[in-house]
Amino acid sequence: MANFEIKAKDGLARLGRFSTKHGTVKTPLLLPVIHPGKSVIPPKDLVDVFGFQMVITNSYIINSHERFREKAIAEGVHGLLDFNHPIMTDSGTFQMYFHDLPKEEIDPIAIIEFQKQIKTDIGTILDAFSRPDVSREQVEKDVKLSLERAKMSVGLKGEMMLAGTVQGGIFEDLREQSAQAMGELDFDVYPIGGVVPMMEMYRYADIVRVTLAAKKHLPPNRPVHLFGCGHPMLFAQAALLGCDFFDSASYAKFAEKGRMLLTTGTVHLKDLTELPCECPVCSSTTASILQNLPNEEKTLALMRHNLYVSAAEMRRVRQAIADGKLFELAAQRARSHPALLEALHVMTENMDQLVESDPFGKSSSIFYTGAETAVRPEISRFHNRVLMRYPFRNTDTVVIVPDIGERPFSDTASTIIAEVRTRTPDDTILLFFTPMGIVPWELEHVHPAQQCIFSKDVDTKTLSLAKSRLQEILEMIAFNKIIWFERDSPTNHLGNDLESSYEVITTTSASETINALESGKSRDSDWHIRKLRALLMYQWGWNIGDIADLEGLQVVFSRSTGKIRHVTLNNDIIFTVVPTTGLLTPTFKGGEILLHHKIDDTFIITIEKDAGEFVAQGKSALAKFVINANSNLKAGEEVLVINEEQQLLGTGRALLSGSEMLVFDRGVAVVVRHSVHR
Numbered sequence: 045m046a047n048f049e050i051k052a053k054d055g056l057a058r059l060g061r062f063s064t065k066h067g068t069v070k071t072p073l074l075l076p077v078i079h080p081g082k083s084v085i086p087p088k089d090l091v092d093v094f095g096f097q098m099v100i101t102n103s104y105i106i107n108s109h110e111r112f113r114e115k116a117i118a119e120g121v122h123g124l125l126d127f128n129h130p131i132m133t134d135s136g137t138f139q140m141y142f143h144d145l146p147k148e149e150i151d152p153i154a155i156i157e158f159q160k161q162i163k164t165d166i167g168t169i170l171d172a173f174s175r176p177d178v179s180r181e182q183v184e185k186d187v188k189l190s191l192e193r194a195k196m197s198v199g200l201k202g203e204m205m206l207a208g209t210v211q212g213g214i215f216e217d218l219r220e221q222s223a224q225a226m227g228e229l230d231f232d233v234y235p236i237g238g239v240v241p242m243m244e245m246y247r248y249a250d251i252v253r254v255t256l257a258a259k260k261h262l263p264p265n266r267p268v269h270l271f272g273c274g275h276p277m278l279f280a281q282a283a284l285l286g287c288d289f290f291d292s293a294s295y296a297k298f299a300e301k302g303r304m305l306l307t308t309g310t311v312h313l314k315d316l317t318e319l320p321c322e323c324p325v326c327s328s329t330t331a332s333i334l335q336n337l338p339n340e341e342k343t344l345a346l347m348r349h350n351l352y353v354s355a356a357e358m359r360r361v362r363q364a365i366a367d368g369k370l371f372e373l374a375a376q377r378a379r380s381h382p383a384l385l386e387a388l389h390v391m392t393e394n395m396d397q398l399v400e401s402d403p404f405g406k407s408s409s410i411f412y413t414g415a416e417t418a419v420r421p422e423i424s425r426f427h428n429r430v431l432m433r434y435p436f437r438n439t440d441t442v443v444i445v446p447d448i449g450e451r452p453f454s455d456t457a458s459t460i461i462a463e464v465r466t467r468t469p470d471d472t473i474l475l476f477f478t479p480m481g482i483v484p485w486e487l488e489h490v491h492p493a494q495q496c497i498f499s500k501d502v503d504t505k506t507l508s509l510a511k512s513r514l515q516e517i518l519e520m521i522a523f524n525k526i527i528w529f530e531r532d533s534p535t536n537h538l539g540n541d542l543e544s545s546y547e548v549i550t551t552t553s554a555s556e557t558i559n560a561l562e563s564g565k566s567r568d569s570d571w572h573i574r575k576l577r578a579l580l581m582y583q584w585g586w587n588i589g590d591i592a593d594l595e596g597l598q599v600v601f602s603r604s605t606g607k608i609r610h611v612t613l614n615n616d617i618i619f620t621v622v623p624t625t626g627l628l629t630p631t632f633k634g635g636e637i638l639l640h641h642k643i644d645d646t647f648i649i650t651i652e653k654d655a656g657e658f659v660a661q662g663k664s665a666l667a668k669f670v671i672n673a674n675s676n677l678k679a680g681e682e683v684l685v686i687n688e689e690q691q692l693l694g695t696g697r698a699l700l701s702g703s704e705m706l707v708f709d710r711g712v713a714v715v716v717r718h719s720v721h722r
């Protein structure tokens with residue numbers, strides 16, 4: 045049964061919908077942990093007052109107390125908790141570890157049967173918990189035992205959804221093995237287990253490593269649950285790694301010790317003179333009133349504070365995914381604790397995995413937060429694509445204009461641009477050199493070239509990366525000389541040692557730069573075709589650039605911004621440009637031309653015959669109807685939707701990657717913009 049669908053992606057994060065018998069929830073989400081016997085906050089208040097959507101409780105605890113067990117069997121776990129929304133149950137794995145219980149304490153089969161009997165929405169297998177400090181041999185045994193139990197349990201789940209936990213301790217290869225083997229079994233949710241002690245020891249970098257290792261192998265159409273992750277300062281980063289479910293016992297555990305959860309860390313109420321929080325609890329009292337409350341009341345107030353703060357952070361995470369801004373939120377949170385900053389660095393070292401998943405064609409602005417900004421998926425991808433697909437690789441002169449990335453580039457170097465426009469790429473290539481690296485003039489309006497806001501005093505790590513990116517670009521192009529236009533930019537001094545390898549002419553004004561260009565070289569006023577060719581290649585690769593040579597083609601520019609507005613062929617519009625991304629979107633006619641010019645298979649989605657008519661009428665192409673999609677296709681690309689007879693049905697933007705389209709049977713695969721009939 046398919047329960048999960050994706051609405052938007054950001055990094056490895058997914059904004060999703062997960063359906064249960066007790067309703068559909070929005071992910072990422074946080075499940076407060078409910079103790080079946082001593083929940084001082086009524087479970088339904090968690091929904092009505094705090095805005096949570098689902099809770100998690102413990103089937104082992106229910107089963108081991110007669111009064112809970114009997115009520116749960118008679119009225120279901122929903123009756124026991126007086127809660128009419130989705131409930132997940134845990135199996136007691138953590139209690140076995142925490143209280144060091146004997147192996148016979150919980151029977152792995154009986155606990156599955158019990159969870160079915162009490163009609164939980166999502167049950168959990170009894171796995172073997174590995175502490176972070178045990179030997180590799182022990183972890184190997186735990187992984188093996190967990191897998192054996194998983195195999196015994198998965199066939200028993202019946203109508204209940206079942207969570208199959210990934211173990212592997214701190215060993216990335218064991219996490220990968222465990223995830224791969226578990227991923228082959230039909231679980232509905234995949235928790236990543238064994239992270240609670242890592243969290244307690246501030247080993248956040250290890251959590252990032254094991255999460256990324258597991259994510260490589262887990263099926264993309266199932267939510268991933270970071271088991272026991274209840275501190276709001278971790279939510280943004282864990283969501284960015286692709287975790288969809290979180291649970292929190294922390295709200296209660298911390299409150300019992302007088303501690304308050306904040307998105308920036310933990311504070312102890314007794315140390316406060318002010319309450320650094322805007323939640324309803326903190327807004328209506330003072331630190332000293334809270335400190336002087338009787339213990340039970342104080343704990344309750346702190347629990348409520350902790351719940352408000354946790355719920356709000358999860359909402360922020362969801363909004364950040366929708367805005368394509370989760371990376372920035374995670375980077376801000378990482379400044380709250382050195383261990384979180386270290387975890388962020390581990391993530392940036394594994395950026396390829398994020399680049400794979402991050403959607404192409406975002407429109408969000410990118411604010412510089414520190415050294416991690418320049419390796420962000422959007423910026424890394426831009427540089428890689430320019431290296432692979434920039435079409436002009438032979439020239440006489442490379443003009444380099446250091447730039448802070450002031451927008452638009454055209455304003456700051458307009459005289460030089462006006463001159464370059466009159467020349468062919470064989471004669472002159474113009475490169476802007478910003479802290480994010482090289483932006484070729486032809487691609488100046490493409491995201492993220494103009495959406496990056498850097499400060500003037502960027503860090504040295506960013507500058508050294510910018511320099512190595514410049515070198516990579518220069519190695520890619522064959523040229524005779526460089527004209528370096530000296531400007532007030534942090535990247536200006538990075539050209540100092542180019543003289544040792546290249547002929548470099550340094551200029552200090554636009555007119556000097558133009559004078560330094562040789563006159564009488566090959567001239568061509570078709571600069572708009574040059575831009576179009578660069579864009580076509582950037583978006584769809586090498587074989588499609590010749591569309592720019594078609595007879596009857598016209599590129600229409602906005603006079604005020606210098607951006608392409610649309611492209612016509614014999615007066616039919618074939619491409620329009622999204623102003624916020626600078627990218628081309630093909631009309632239906634444009635789609636036919638791309639198909640005719642043998643666009644790479646990567647950008648072609650084939651759907652089932654029966655669904656063809658819907659797409660032809662302009663409706664979205666649903667994932668369940670996709671019969672062929674290329675695994676190289678990234679989410680966010682502009683694609684063509686065809687039927688099995690190779691007829692074009694529509695054009696649009698892929699919401700999912702090619703491999704996701706094939707495994708999801710819920711939700712939209714391609715948002716169709718233009719179609720046969722529309």
Ligand SMILES: [Zn+2]
Binds near residue numbers: 327349353
């Ligand atoms: Zn508060």
